[in-house]
Amino acid sequence: MNLYFRNPSIITMDYQFKEIEKNWQQFWADNETYKVDNNSDKPKYYVLDMFPYPSGAGLHVGHPLGYIASDIFARYKRLKGYNVLHPMGYDSFGLPAEQYAIQTGQHPAVTTEENIATYRRQLDQIGFSFDWSREVRTSDPEYYKWTQWIFMQLFNSWYNLEADRAVSIESLVEQFEKNGSSAVKAVSDEDTLVFSADEWKSFSENAKQEELLKYRLTFLKESTVNWCPALGTVLANDEVKDGVSERGGFPVEQKKMMQWSMRITAYADRLLQGLDAIDWPEPLKEMQRNWIGKSTGASVIFPLEKGENSIEVFTTRVDTIFGVSFLVIAPEHELVSSLTTPEYSAGIETYIAQTKKKSELDRMADAKTVSGAFTGSYAINPLSGEKVPVWIADYVLAGYGTGAVMAVPSGDQRDYLFAKHFDLPIIQILDAQKDVEHEADATKEGRYVNSGFINGLTYQEAIPVLIEKLQELGAGKAKIQYRMRDAIFGRQRYWGEPVPVYFKDGLPHLIEENELPLILPEVDKYLPTESGEPPLGRAKDWLYKGEAHYELSTMPGWAGSSWYWYRYMASQADRESNSFAPKSAIEYWKDVDLYIGGSEHATGHLLYSRFWNKFLKDLGYVIEEEPFKKLINQGMIQGRSNFVYRVIDEEGKGTNTFVSYGLKGQYKTSAVHVDVNIVENDVLDLEKFKSFRPDFANAEFVLENGRYVCGVEVEKMSKSKFNVVNPDDIIERYGADTLRLYEMFLGPLEQSKPWNTNGIEGVFKFLRKFWKLFHNDKFEFEVSEGEPTKAEYKALHKIIRKVEEDIERFSFNTSVSSFMICVNELNELKCNKRKILQELVIVLAPYAPHITEELWALLGNEKGSLSYAAYPQFIPEYMVEDEFAYPISVNGKMRMNLNLSLSLEAADIEKLVLENADVQKYLDGKTPKKLIVVKGRIVNIVI
RNA sequence: GCUCGGGUGGUGGAACUGGUAGACACGCAGGACUUAAAAUCCUGUUCGCCUUAAAGCGAGUGCGGGUUCGAUUCCCGCCCCGAGUACCA
Known part of the structure; x- marks a missing residue:
């Protein structure tokens, strides 16, 4: 703690963040300051954070980064007169x-409850303006009731391609009853x-x-x-990394299983x-596009030379069909055995x-090796009539196309490498292809050659001709x-939502909605x-109406998060x-106007949420096609580890001596992680180090300049x-307002960066200077009523505009700097x-709400x-300078x-500049070749 | 490989539409106050050269080119770091 506060003469009046923050947090809670109403004349604004999984470890400084940004935004929007939903x-x-x-x-419910309590305590300390009355917990039955309900709606729907939307399954039954399956586009x-239709009607109910x-x-x-045998569970593709489970790193194998999809x-x-249509970061959209992976092309049927079958x-390049010299099918392809001679x-x-x-893993690592085997069979190219050999190779995936x-x-x-390796023909198909004996050329330029009826055509011309021909045939x-x-x-x-389904005759049936x-x-x-x-198989007497078995698997992690923003709308x-x-x-x-969260949810949560949202819209339960209008990814806060260097003796054993970073080159050392909380500005606190671990109690040090410097x-x-x-530690020492400002001051929100507490003093000092503007030397509150000078107005209006601009473009770090400049200026002007x-x-309030x-x-x-005050109006007149x-x-150099x-025009400026004695020095008697004058900006003399 | 980010002092970073590169802060150095320390305040701080000093000169935003009166910003080529993704037909 700062000894400064122990000085009894000033203790009562200096910036007492602890007391101030505790009082205001209590005040906001008691008065439900941030409780929001669904009925308001104000325009709405919905600011959402990706809600956390309450882990046992509690929050670290990386977690609140996005929450602080969204809270600043929410508070700012309130000042701007919006009715803000911020849950x-x-x-x-x-x-x-x-x-x-x-x-x-x-019981997981017990530990979850405890973890939530820790999270809540930590969140409350930071001074967020959440409307806690709208809190949701996905594991709460009152919440997952509706997750189950949405599941039931999905079960009761099909996708009608003609209407291009989901509709009730009843309408499908109607179509079957009227026209059978023929007209259904689903x-x-x-x-x-x-x-x-008659056949349908004759089907049994089960059929x-x-x-x-x-x-x-x-x-x-x-x-x-x-x-995943170790976890006893099935994992989604995005939960498997390099053949092992993302969580735990256990081996994963392929297995056939009846699964809800x-x-x-x-x-x-x-x-x-x-x-x-949505304002999301381009990389994130790109990830979703890749994940969806749309390719436009053609399907082509190659009849087999012998027998009835075809491949x-x-x-995507049907135009290259005359260049086909072989077919390759996946080793798992169903025709492999019948094709093999x-x-x-x-x-x-x-x-x-x-x-x-x-x-x-091997298949991925081995991408360069060409391998395959010939089946002995041939297929017929439907357009050229040529016989082409059929091979199998593992570069063709059974699961795609x-x-x-x-x-x-x-x-x-x-294909080229494959052909070279197995000595198969390489046929040039476009006159623009270069040197196809040497490597493949995927160009679409030029005109076709060796290509039957498309010879002489361009790519654009050939495609429709080919498609038409294929359809005709x-x-x-x-x-x-x-x-x-x-x-x-x-x-x-x-520990997930039960699926509201029971089984009868091996077929799934939904329970009644009123049983949810x-x-x-x-x-x-x-x-x-x-x-x-699954574990639910252990539940005693867990049967529907006492007889039918329930589904024993539970819903995946993304179920509850795929619609939660709508529950917040319910008071x-x-x-x-x-x-x-x-x-x-x-x-x-x-919908959500602003959503802030990590990019790691790009293809999971954010894609599934969009899917459920579109589905709910199709059924008329929600009104927007897209749930999150604007999205910002906050960067990850990385750790910044500190190291001490243990000296190794001749026998290669670690000693009890530790050498400072700058001197470690002179010794044989091994690096040891040291708790960053006992290091300040990379200088180790030796006493705390000795009590950090028992075996360090008698540690000795080789210092540089009297200090032990740690590696990073x-x-x-x-x-x-x-x-x-x-x-919690930062708040204890500097307060929540300092934490909030510092997290923003660290750099652009969207950039990943290591946490480094080193600069925090600067932000803390800023708040104390700000506090001092309102107090006299005896730390008594004192402001004056006089009319401000032009310079004072200018300093104020500069920050009014700056903060407005910065917040609108999510540049929070630059606002903090500007606040510092403003306070420095007012300090200089002795303005109170x-x-x-x-x-x-008011301008600072979103960033530092307590002080x-x-x-x-x-x-x-x-x-x-x-x-709920009004954000001050920026008055441009105060910024006008004469x-x-x-x-x-001179020659582009200042x-x-x-x-x-x-008020001077370019010509006058030109004259004054050329007359200036200092300028003449640079001219050295010469006449400038050119003189550029940009009014209010710059003068450039070209010699 | 492909796609998307990014590369600026000792450090975090600023420079918004092509117009004073390094704001603001940390750190560091020096000084004031103090018996002393802490806290606070003041001064300096891109690098190099020159100078007692004032001042001056040169280089400089990953590297190499280009466009421009003028480039951290635009264009071309390359290098490095990070993220995502992959025999996707």
Whole structure:
């Protein structure tokens, strides 16, 4: 602590952040200052943060970065006269609590509750203006009731391509009853039946249900899943990294399993199109575009030389079809065995065996090696009539497109390498292709050669001709292919939302809406059952109406977060009503105006949320096509680790001596992480170090300039690296306002940066100087009533405009600097005038809400009214200057400044500049070649 | 490989539409106050050269070119760092 505060003569009056902050936080809570109403004449503004998973470790200084930015924005918008919805909650279902439960037997609900309490305490200390009355917790039955309800709506819907939206499953049944399956244009499974209306009516009820399941937007499907035996669960593709689970790093294998899925692919195109209409960072949109992976091309059917079968391929370059010299199908392709001739079966079998042995990792690492095997069979090019050999190779993926490609070695480098390796023909197809014997040339320029009826045409001309021909022959058609898969929607886990489904005759049925929520049952252990069923299999007597079995898997982590922003729209009273949010509230708040969060959610949460939002819109429950109008990614705060250097003796053993960073070159040393909290400005606190670990108690040091300097490295912030900085400690020492300002001062919001507490003193000093503007030398509150000078008005209005501009473009760091400049200027001017200071208090309020509330009250305003005061009006007249110090540059190099009246026109300036004695020195008697005068900006003399 | 960011003093960073590069802050150095320390205040601080000093000169925003009276900013080529993604047909 600062000894300064111990001086009894001043202790009562200097900036007492602890008391001030505690009082105001209490005041805001007692008066529900930030409680927001759904009925208001003011325009609405919705500022949302990505809600946290309440982990056991609590918040570190990286977490609140985005929350501080959004809070500044929310407070600013209130001052600008908006009715601001700024809520917070918890994504409280999740693996860590369950893992902890497995280890300790503690119910996840209990640990989650404790963690939430810690988070809440930490959040409250920072002075956020959240409306806590609207808090949500995804693990609360009153909340997940509605997650389950949305699941039911998805189950009861199908995607009608004609209307291009989701509609009720009843309408599909109607169509089947009227016209059978023929006229239905739907996004569905691939194995749907073809039937007439009469045939439909003759189906048994179970057969009907089985068929409808192929259309429902959430459906059961045998899928190949990423099965993680160690976790006893299925993981989504984005939860698997390099063949191991992202969480825990356990091995993952492919396994077939009945799984709930979400037909997100139905929305692929709308998810892609929608990106153009929203104000999101370009990299993030790009990630979603890549994830959706739309390719426009054609599907082409290559009949086999022998037999009835054919191979369908997808290509984005149907124009290269005359350059096809072989086909390649995936080793897992269903036709492989029938295609393989006895002569080649040994080779094919060996190759398949090889492929199976390769892990996902090996296949990736091995991208350069060419491998494959010939099946012995041939297919016929439908346009040229040529016979082309069919190969298998593991570079063709069974899961993408049709699992088969037409290979064009002259146009595709991968095909080229394959052709070279196995000595297959390389056919040039465009006259603009260069040297196709040497490498592939994927150009679309020039005119076709060796290409039958498209010879002489350009790319643009050839495509429609080819598509038409293929359709005429029944050999293909234009096709759009997506990379995105349907999302698997089940986890073999305990701590998640139960799926509101029971089974009868092996078919899934929804429970009744009035039976929601389906409460998560108690279990004796949080592990899979002996028979390998999910933990819910342990629940005693957990049966629908006492007989039917419930679904035993639970919903994935993203279920509860895919719609939570709508629950916030429901006030506490609204939550009694029978909807996830009242229609009137949704009509008022509409969508999120500003969403701040990390880019790690680019393809998970943000894509699923957009999907559910579009679905809810199709059904008329919400009104906007896109949920998050503007999105900002805050950068990650990295850790900044400190190291001490332990001297190693001749035998290679660590000694008890530690050498300062600058001198470590003279010794053999090993670096040891040291807690950053006992290091200041990279200088180690020796006494604290000795008590840091018992084995350091008798440590000796080799110092430089009397100090021990630590080494530095930027790493992830984590306990094991001793580089975690807790906001509680910062607040204890400097207060929340300093923390808020400093987190912003650190640099641009969107940039990742290491946390370094070194500069915080500067921000703290700023707040004390700001406080001092309102106090005399005896630290008594004192402002004067006089009319401010022009310079004083100018300093104020400069900051009024600057902060406005900065906040609108999310440049919070530059505002903090500008506040410092403003206070330095007012300090210089010895300004303590109410007319200046009162407005300055409002401008600073979003950034430092506590100190400004205190001063606002001291200025005699109604307590707590600052949050809803009016942001001061910028008056440009105060900025008008009549003189300007023109920078005079010679040949583009700045040489001097010349004070000139701003009323002067270019010609006058020119004259005055050339007459100036200093300028003459540079001219050295010569006449300048050119003289550029930009009024109010610069003068450049070219010699 | 592809896509998207980014590269500016000892450090974090500023320079918004092509117009004074290094604001603001940290650190460091020196000084004032003090018995002393802390706190506070003042001065200096891009680098190099020159000078007792004042001042002056030169270089400078990853590297190499270009456009321009003028480039951290625009264009071309390259290097490095970070993120995402991948035999995607």
